[in-house]
Amino acid sequence: MAAELPARDGFDVSDVEAYLASHRQKDLLRLLTCGSVDDGKSTLIGRLLHDAQLIYEDVLASLEADSAAHGSAGDGVDLALLMDGLRAEREQGITIDVAYRYFSTARRTFIIADTPGHPQYTRNMATGASTCDLAVILIDARHGVLAQTKRHSYIASLLGIGRVVVAVNKMDLVGWSQDRFTEICEDYRSFAKELGFGQPYFLPMSALAGDNVVDASGNLGWFDGPPLLEHLETVDIDASVDLEHFRMPVQLVSRPDADFRGYAGTIASGVLRPGDEVVALPSGLSSTVERIATFDGDLDVAGPGRAVTVTLDDDIDVSRGDLLVTPGSEPQRAHDLDAMVVWMSETGAEPGSSYLLQTANTVSNCAIRSLRHRVDINTGAHEQAPGLGLNDIGHCVITSDRELAFDPYSANRATGSFVLVDRLTNATVGAGMILGAASAWDRTPDAALVRQRSEISDAERAIRFGQQPCTILLTGLTAAGKSTLATALERELFDRGKVSIRLDGENVRMGISRDLGFSTQERSENLRRVSEVARLVNGQGLIAIAAMVAPDRDVRQRARDLVGVDRYVEVFVDTPIEVCRERDPHGLYAMADSGEIPRFPGVSADFDKPTDADLRVDTSAQDVDECIDAIVRKLTERGFLRGLPNA
Amino acid sequence: MSATLPAELRLTHLQQLESEAIGIMREVVAQCERPVMLYSIGKDSSVLLHLARKAFFPGKIPFPLLHVDTTWKFREMIVFRQRMADEIGFELIVHTNAEGVAQGINPFDHGSKNYTDIMKTQALRQALDAGRFDAAFGGARRDEEKSRAKERVFSFRDAHHRWDPKNQRPELWNLYNGRVNQGESIRVFPMSNWTELDVWQYIHVEQIPIVPLYFAAERPVVERDGVLIMVDDDRFVFDEGEVAEQRLVRFRTLGCYPLSGAIESTATTLPEIIDEMLVATRSEREGRVIDFDQSGSMEQKKREGYF
Numbered sequence: 033m034a035a036e037l038p039a040r041d042g043f044d045v046s047d048v049e050a051y052l053a054s055h056r057q058k059d060l061l062r063l064l065t066c067g068s069v070d071d072g073k074s075t076l077i078g079r080l081l082h083d084a085q086l087i088y089e090d091v092l093a094s095l096e097a098d099s100a101a102h103g104s105a106g107d108g109v110d111l112a113l114l115m116d117g118l119r120a121e122r123e124q125g126i127t128i129d130v131a132y133r134y135f136s137t138a139r140r141t142f143i144i145a146d147t148p149g150h151p152q153y154t155r156n157m158a159t160g161a162s163t164c165d166l167a168v169i170l171i172d173a174r175h176g177v178l179a180q181t182k183r184h185s186y187i188a189s190l191l192g193i194g195r196v197v198v199a200v201n202k203m204d205l206v207g208w209s210q211d212r213f214t215e216i217c218e219d220y221r222s223f224a225k226e227l228g229f230g231q232p233y234f235l236p237m238s239a240l241a242g243d244n245v246v247d248a249s250g251n252l253g254w255f256d257g258p259p260l261l262e263h264l265e266t267v268d269i270d271a272s273v274d275l276e277h278f279r280m281p282v283q284l285v286s287r288p289d290a291d292f293r294g295y296a297g298t299i300a301s302g303v304l305r306p307g308d309e310v311v312a313l314p315s316g317l318s319s320t321v322e323r324i325a326t327f328d329g330d331l332d333v334a335g336p337g338r339a340v341t342v343t344l345d346d347d348i349d350v351s352r353g354d355l356l357v358t359p360g361s362e363p364q365r366a367h368d369l370d371a372m373v374v375w376m377s378e379t380g381a382e383p384g385s386s387y388l389l390q391t392a393n394t395v396s397n398c399a400i401r402s403l404r405h406r407v408d409i410n411t412g413a414h415e416q417a418p419g420l421g422l423n424d425i426g427h428c429v430i431t432s433d434r435e436l437a438f439d440p441y442s443a444n445r446a447t448g449s450f451v452l453v454d455r456l457t458n459a460t461v462g463a464g465m466i467l468g469a470a471s472a473w474d475r476t477p478d479a480a481l482v483r484q485r486s487e488i489s490d491a492e493r494a495i496r497f498g499q500q501p502c503t504i505l506l507t508g509l510t511a512a513g514k515s516t517l518a519t520a521l522e523r524e525l526f527d528r529g530k531v532s533i534r535l536d537g538e539n540v541r542m543g544i545s546r547d548l549g550f551s552t553q554e555r556s557e558n559l560r561r562v563s564e565v566a567r568l569v570n571g572q573g574l575i576a577i578a579a580m581v582a583p584d585r586d587v588r589q590r591a592r593d594l595v596g597v598d599r600y601v602e603v604f605v606d607t608p609i610e611v612c613r614e615r616d617p618h619g620l621y622a623m624a625d626s627g628e629i630p631r632f633p634g635v636s637a638d639f640d641k642p643t644d645a646d647l648r649v650d651t652s653a654q655d656v657d658e659c660i661d662a663i664v665r666k667l668t669e670r671g672f673l674r675g676l677p678n679a
Numbered sequence: 680m681s682a683t684l685p686a687e688l689r690l691t692h693l694q695q696l697e698s699e700a701i702g703i704m705r706e707v708v709a710q711c712e713r714p715v716m717l718y719s720i721g722k723d724s725s726v727l728l729h730l731a732r733k734a735f736f737p738g739k740i741p742f743p744l745l746h747v748d749t750t751w752k753f754r755e756m757i758v759f760r761q762r763m764a765d766e767i768g769f770e771l772i773v774h775t776n777a778e779g780v781a782q783g784i785n786p787f788d789h790g791s792k793n794y795t796d797i798m799k800t801q802a803l804r805q806a807l808d809a810g811r812f813d814a815a816f817g818g819a820r821r822d823e824e825k826s827r828a829k830e831r832v833f834s835f836r837d838a839h840h841r842w843d844p845k846n847q848r849p850e851l852w853n854l855y856n857g858r859v860n861q862g863e864s865i866r867v868f869p870m871s872n873w874t875e876l877d878v879w880q881y882i883h884v885e886q887i888p889i890v891p892l893y894f895a896a897e898r899p900v901v902e903r904d905g906v907l908i909m910v911d912d913d914r915f916v917f918d919e920g921e922v923a924e925q926r927l928v929r930f931r932t933l934g935c936y937p938l939s940g941a942i943e944s945t946a947t948t949l950p951e952i953i954d955e956m957l958v959a960t961r962s963e964r965e966g967r968v969i970d971f972d973q974s975g976s977m978e979q980k981k982r983e984g985y986f
Contacts, residue, residue, distance in 0.1 A: 048950040051957070052880060060692035131828040132821045134874045141692040143872060155849055162851035270684040283705040288738035296734075298702045298853075303688060327733040335688030339701035341736070352709055376849045390854055449852045458858035460848040 058136065061269055062143045064160050064193065066184040067170030072201050076170065076239035077144055080246065080261060081135055130160040139265040154187060154409065154423035155376040158463060161191035162449070165269050168197045168260070173206045173236070177219040179410040185220075186409045189227035190372060190425065190465065192445055195267060196232040199260065204238040208251045226412075233263055273336050277439070278302025278310070278358040279447050281393030285351055286341055294325055294341040295350055300392065300446035302358060304342070305333050311362065312348060313355045313437040319344040353394045355437045355447070363437045363447060368401070368470035372441075373428045375420040377454070377461035382419035387452040387461065389432055396434040398452070401474060403428055404586060414586065420462075429474040430464070441465035471553065473560050473590050486571075491676065493573030497531045498675040501570035502667070503563070503595045507582040507642060508605030509634045510620055511612040513651035513659075517605065518579035520656050521663055525575060530673065532575035535562050550631065556587045563591040570599055575672065583633035585640035601670065603663060604645035609634050611652040646670075693881055697730065700869035702853060703832060704734040704816070707867050708741055710857035711814035714867075715772070715807070718744040720756040721933045722889050723818030723870065725763075726878055729887045730869060731816075732767065743770035745806055745815070749798040750775055751786060751935035753911050759890045774806035786937040787916040795938075804840050807864065814857060814865045822874045832871045838862035879956060883949040892930045893952065895944040899923035906940040 067073035133144040145160035147153070161167065167188040171181055188196060198220055206212045217234045224232065235244060236252050237260065243249030244259045258266070279300040286294040304310075304321060311318045322343045324331040334340050342356065350356070357363060375381055381400055389398035404427040405414035420426045441448030452462035494500055504521070506514040515536055522534045537558070541548065544561055548554040559582050566576035582588050592600045612634070613621045624632030631637040642648075647666045649659040667673050690698065707714050716731060718724050731740045746760060764771045776784075779797040786794040807815060821828045831847050833855045848856050857865050870878070882889060899910040901921045909930075910923040915937065917923075928941035929952070946952045 048954045048957075052883065052950070052953065055876075055880065056691055056693060056884065058692055059689065060695050132872070133828065134822045134872070136692075136874075136876070159849045159851050163853075270689070273684055275684075275688065283702070284709050286735065286738050292737055294737075296705055298698055325737065327736040333687055335684075335690075337690050337695055337698055339698040339705075339734070388858075390856065392852075392854065445852060449854065451849075451851060451854045451856060453856055453858060458856065458860060458863075460850070460856045463849065463851045 054138075055136070058139065058141050059269065060141050060143065061166065061264060061267070062145065062164045063166040063168060063264065064145045064147060064157075064164040064188065065168045065170070066147050066157055066160075066188070067172075067180075067201075071170040071172045072239045073170050074146065076168075076199070076201065076237075076245065076260075077133060077146055079239045079242055080144075081133070130156050137261065137265055142264065154183070154374065154425070157184065157187050158191055158374045158376075161188055161193055162445075162463070164191075164193055165272075166195040166197065166264070166267060167193045168199055171198060171200050171216060171220070173200050173202045173209075173212055173216065176216050177223065181220070182223055182411070183409045185224055185227055185229075186407075186412060187374075187425075189229065190374075192441060192465070194228065194230055194272060195269075196229045197260065197263060198232045198234045200234065200236045201239050203236045203243065203252060204241055208236075210236075210254045213255075233257070233267075235260060235263070274301040274444060275303050275335065276301075277361045277363075277444070278304055278308075278356070279363065279439070279444065280304070280340075280342070280356040281391075281447070282312075282350055282352055282354045282356060283393075292343070293347065294323075294343045295354075295356065296339075296341045297356070298339045299334055299336050301336050301444055302361075303333060303335050304340075306330075309359055310342075310344070310356045311359050312350045313357060313362070313365070314435055315349060315354070317348040318359060319346050319348045321345075355393050357437075363439045363444075364469055365435050365437050366469035367432050367435055368474055368476065369430045369432070369436065369438070369464075370404075370467040370470045370474070371428055371430055371450070371464040372407075372467065373400075373420065373426055373430075373452070373462050373464045375422060375424045375426070375462050377459060378422050379454070379461065380419045380421045380424075381452075381462065385419075386455070388455055389430065389436075389450050389464075390453055391436065391438065391450045392446050394434065394436065396432045396436065398430050398432040401429040401431045401470075401476075427467075428464075429470045431470075431476065438466050440468050471560075472557060473594075490573070495675050497573050498673075499530050499573070499575060500599075500672045500674065501573050501575060502599045502601055502670070502672045503566040503570055503576040503578065504601045504603060504663070504667075505582065505588070505591060506577070506579045506603050506605050507588065507645075508607060509609055509612045509639055510581060510632075511615040511617065512605040512607040513656075514579040514581075514605050516656060517603075517649070517651070517659055517663070518577050520660050521577055524660050524664060525577075528673070530575060531573070532577055533569050535565060535576060535578040537562070537578075537580040550629070552584065552631070552637070555581070556584065556590075559587055559591050560594070563594045567595050570595065581633055581639070583637065583639040585642070588640075588642065601647070601666065601672075602642060602645040603666075604642040604648045605651060606641070606648050607651045693877060693884065696870075696873055696877060697733070697881070699853070699872065700727075700730045701734040703855065703867065703869040704731055706855050707814050707816065707857060707865075708735070710855075711859075711865065713810065713812045714742040714814040714816065715810060715812040716740075716742055716744045716816040717803075717818075718746045718760070718771070719818065719934070720746065720752070720760050720890060721818070722882060722893060723820070723878060725887050725889050726873075726881055727816060727818040727870060728763065728767070728769075729885060740767075740769050742816075743772050743810075745772045745774065745810070745812075747799060747802045747806060748773050748775045749794075749802070749935050750780060751798070751914075751937060753890070753892055753909070753933060753936045753939075755892050756890055756933060759888075763888070772806065772810065774802060774809070776802035776805060785914070786935060791938055794935075798935075807840065812864060813859050814867055816867045816869060818870055819868050820873050820875070820878070821868075821871050830868065830871065832868055833857055834866040834868065835859075836864045836866060840864070842866075876953070876956065879949065879953050883953065890933060892933055894947050895927050895929040895951075896947075897925045898928050898941065900926050900928055900941055907942070909936055909939070909941055911936040 065073050131146045135142050145164055147157040147160035169184050200213055200216050213236045236255050237244035239245055243251055246261045248259050280297045282295045282297050284296040286296050306321050308321045309318055310321055322345050324334050325341045383400055383402050386399040389396050406417035406424055406426045408415055409425055439447045448466045450464045451460050454461050506518055508514050518534050522532055525532045540562055545558045548558050559580055562578050569576050623629045624635040633639040649662055735741055776798055784794055784797045831850045835848055836842055900907045901923055907928055929944045930939055930941050933939055944955055946955050
């Protein structure tokens with residue numbers, strides 16, 4: 033099934049040599065096909081191989097026999113059966129695993145990972161996608177964009193596939209309608225905006241009839257792009273190869289005799305030449321490359337994907353598990369990782385579960401520290417969940433017992449990926465893509481630290497101050513009136529004899545958060561610092577009033593968890609954005625509109641409106657006193673303005 | 680094909696496949712305690728052996744090679760086996776199912792299914808158990824047969840050497856999980872992503888020695904059910920009326936001589952073989968009699984522990 037069958041007669045041996053010479057120069061494209069159960073994916077691959085004349089006669093004969101027994105194509109050969117390997121699956125009529133197919137054309141060699149559309153098999157699709165450069169996503173022209181389409185697109189994006197062909201199949205069943213095709217393309221574009229696919233290639237086709245698979249279609253005269261095979265033969269696959277950041281995980285130390293000490297591994301990224309300086313991690317020791325040794329002689333240069341054995345000038349201590357890198361472009365190092373995890377086992381995972389964590393260069397003990405959220409892969413929505421079950425995808429914080437050297441998965445698949453292995457069964461149970469070092473929210477304090485206790489009890493403080501400590505977060509858009517309310521609330525509490533501390537977002541940025549900017553991560557860190565301060569002052573019996581934009585729902589949730597839900601009061605200052613724009617004392621909205629300020633919540637970044645705030649106020653409809661009354665009523669209701677509970 | 684990648688850094692697909700296989704072999708040696716390489720003496724094994732030499736260069740191959748000898752291999756294969764062991768200097772283990780020999784099990788009287796089970800499948804299990812091997816390299820490729828298209832690179836076997844297609848470990852990126860408990864093992868297929876053309880081409884480019892049976896020569900054969908079987912020694916059992924005739928034939932796959940079908944061919948060099956292959960309309964395993972026993976038969980044999 034592998035051979036290329038060029039149409040040619042009277043082919044002599046010198047031609048073979050010429051053919052081999054050209055075949056040797058071909059590169060390799062690994063692609064993934066995904067679609068729903070009935071989208072005709074297996075038929076498409078069968079058609080691709082069949083029309084490119086890549087199916088052997090006996091395979092075709094056995095296919096004809098199988099078609100009679102299991103086929104669903106009615107008359108003729110069911111090309112889908114070519115792809116469905118295992119017998120049980122054949123009888124069920126569903127492909128349930130990853131099957132690999134191989135073929136080559138005059139321009140390129142291909143490996144197709146065929147992955148199932150069945151809803152239960154996210155695991156297999158992630159597996160297939162992990163090694164692919166391109167994904168073909170099938171859509172049935174009659175049904176358009178379905179939940180599965182979104183699911184497959186999301187997983188392809190999650191696994192870092194940047195190139196996508198959206199194949200709108202079964203065009204024959206919608207009368208070859210250009211309008212229908214355009215409609216589906218628009219649907220797809222509108223949900224796939226954020227998936228990072230660059231520009232998907234939209235292609236109308238009929239795999240069953242062979243239109244636009246290998247040959248251009250007469251039925252689709254209104255479409256002038258190349259058919260699928262031509263696109264696959266010409267799409268640029270080298271553009272994403274990283275030549276900048278040298279990384280080589282050391283697999284083995286080769287010491288055949290006293291004179292040779294080499295480090296064997298495959299270059300994950302970057303370029304290596306004899307004479308280059310390299311740093312070994314985790315030791316951080318540096319040395320110079322002496323030789324790049326191979327069976328075929330020493331190399332002058334080696335790049336990504338090449339298996340080599342490197343010798344160094346001096347005998348620094350390097351062993352399996354180390355990472356060789358170039359100085360100046362070193363990877364991140366941390367014990368705690370933020371990662372997206374695809375769960376692959378029937379036995380679920382929960383915060384606290386521990387596993388072996390295997391990366392390209394190390395195995396360590398790890399635990400899932402927390403599950404930030406689970407992703408609903410049909411909608412992309414984040415949802416709270418107690419754990420991950422089979423085929424779930426979640427944003428996890430993972431703590432390893434050894435420091436890991438890594439890159440974000442988006443920058444380097446090889447040094448940004450890991451699998452989780454069950455310690456008892458040795459099964460591979462999860463696959464992870466590293467987002468980065470876990471944020472300070474998730475960092476564990478040094479185990480040597482001991483918390484110093486106060487000798488004053490909470491009750492004593494409550495009696496002295498006449499209040500129960502709490503943290504009030506005023507969240508809302510820029511110019512919504514948060515600072516005004518915070519100041520007025522501070523005054524009101526003061527006049528009532530209460531003791532509070534005001535933490536204004538802007539003031540904080542002039543001091544303890546002077547080092548922070550306005551990215552999502554930095555906004556998150558700013559709220560973390562304010563929350564930590566609030567927790568400290570709450571611990572001393574005081575009321576904290578924080579005024580922050582706090583645009584991210586997940587981050588507000590973390591603030592709530594940090595302060596403690598019993599002490600947390602969220603006030604949504606829900607002033608309409610038009611009013612905020614009109615007020616805009618510092619002209620920030622105008623700067624956001626012009627792009628001078630990037631990622632501005634409400635303009636060029638999301639502001640997640642609170643849906644479960646303790647209180648909602650609107651400074652365009654209520655004056656300051658009304659708002660403060662409402663807040664004080666809420667504080668009273670929750671018992672914070674009394675000295676002793678039940679007193 | 681690329682404007683962005685300098686030519687000296689571009690890997691051709693053969694170089695990519697080679698590097699992938701080398702990486703896999705090194706990973707097994709790093710992770711597993713007692714690896715072994717199954718050496719069938721065929722062309723895929725020859726490539727595997729060559730890859731192993733490259734993977735551990737300048738060191739020696741750090742594991743033994745195991746040949747399961749059914750006693751029915753072509754004589755030229757056994758000669759070649761010895762030649763390779765002498766020239767390359769690897770540790771060679773030869774195992775034969777002594778019980779099967781004592782019972783006189785042979786492919787003529789006992790049918791290919793029983794014979795293969797006893798002299799190959801059982802024998803392989805015996806040898807793996809005896810050596811307490813926790814990883815065994817094989818030269819199988821995913822393009823050979825439908826059920827193999829889904830086989831993992833690291834294929835998990837339980838303590839009874841059984842392959843359960845529903846219980847295979849997910850395999851992502853190039854992260855291979857070779858951990859096993861006592862008695863369990865991993866079959867490793869470094870050439871999973873190679874095609875038959877890749878194998879031939881690699882043999883050609885790298886000038887890898889292969890058994891002469893792959894090249895066309897006049898050989899004594901009988902034709903049975905459309906398959907040409909070579910009469911390799913005097914144990915051959917002729918059916919009534921059968922006589923050996925000299926024909927110009929070669930083999931696309933090698934195994935036990937009574938079960939290996941020859942094809943008529945004039946190809947005496949690698950380019951000629953590749954030329955024939957390029958216009959071939961029959962896939963490689965068709966020459967193997969064992970696959971025809973029952974539908975999905977390779978899948979069945981794999982579940983039972985056949986390589």
